[in-house]
Amino acid sequence: MAELTRQDVIKILATGSSPVCLRGVDLSGLDLSYLDLSRANLFYANLVGTNLAAANLYEAVLFKANLTDANLAGASMKGAELVGANLTRANLCGAGLTGALLAGATLYGADLTGVRWDGADFNGVRFDKATIWPAEFNAQLFDFDPESTSG
Numbered sequence: 581m582a583e584l585t586r587q588d589v590i591k592i593l594a595t596g597s598s599p600v601c602l603r604g605v606d607l608s609g610l611d612l613s614y615l616d617l618s619r620a621n622l623f624y625a626n627l628v629g630t631n632l633a634a635a636n637l638y639e640a641v642l643f644k645a646n647l648t649d650a651n652l653a654g655a656s657m658k659g660a661e662l663v664g665a666n667l668t669r670a671n672l673c674g675a676g677l678t679g680a681l682l683a684g685a686t687l688y689g690a691d692l693t694g695v696r697w698d699g700a701d702f703n704g705v706r707f708d709k710a711t712i713w714p715a716e717f718n719a720q721l722f723d724f725d726p727e728s729t730s731g
Contacts, residue, residue, distance in 0.1 A: 582610050589615065599641075613651075 583606045584592075592600055599619035606626040613631045618638035622645050631651045639659040646666045653673045660680045669689040677697040682705050689709045 582606050582608050584610070586611055593617070 589602075589607070589610070589612060592602070593616065599621055600617065601621040602625055603621045604624040604626075605622075607630055608626045608628040609630060611631045612635055613633040614635060615632075616636040617632075617640055618636045620637070620640045623641055623643045625642070625645045627642075627645055627647045627650050629649045630647070632655050633651050634654040635652070635656070637652075637655055637657045637660050640657070640661070642660060642662045642665050644664045644666075645662070647670050648666055648668045649670065650667070651671045652667075652675050653671050655672070655675045657680050658676050658678045660677070662680060662682045662685050664684045665682070665686070667685055667687045667690050670687070671691050672695050673691055674694040675696075677695055677700050679699045680697065681701045683701050683703040684705070686706045687710045688706055690707075691711045693711055695712075
């Protein structure tokens with residue numbers, strides 16, 4: 581159960597302290613859609629089932645955050661640090677992950693339809709059963725050389 585309410589988070593954001601520190605906080609199930617959480621420290625945060633649709637998570641630190649079943653549709657996550665994050669069954673439709681660090685993240689069953697992720701780091705990411713296409717990305721991220729495929 582969430583430790584804070586949406587109104588609590590809005591009040592914290594209104595204090596003007598930057599970056600906002602919500603490290604390890606349980607925000608599960610909250611509606612945080614459209615909020616500006618840019619550069620927020622959400623290291624180890626519990627964001628299970630949280631609605632972050634169209635939220636600004638620019639350069640947010642989400643190391644080891646649990647985003648299972650989270651709604652990140654249309655979220656701006658440019659440069660976000662999601663190293664080791666759990667994004668199992670997360671909805672990332674149309675999210676912007678350009679330059680994001682996702683090394684070691686789990687995207688099992690995630691919906692990545694229409695995601696923009698040029699320059700993102702996917703080293704060791706698990707995409708099992710994820711919906712990926714159509715998504716916009718640089719194939720070099722996956723060490724894929726279309727010239728070397730046969731048939």
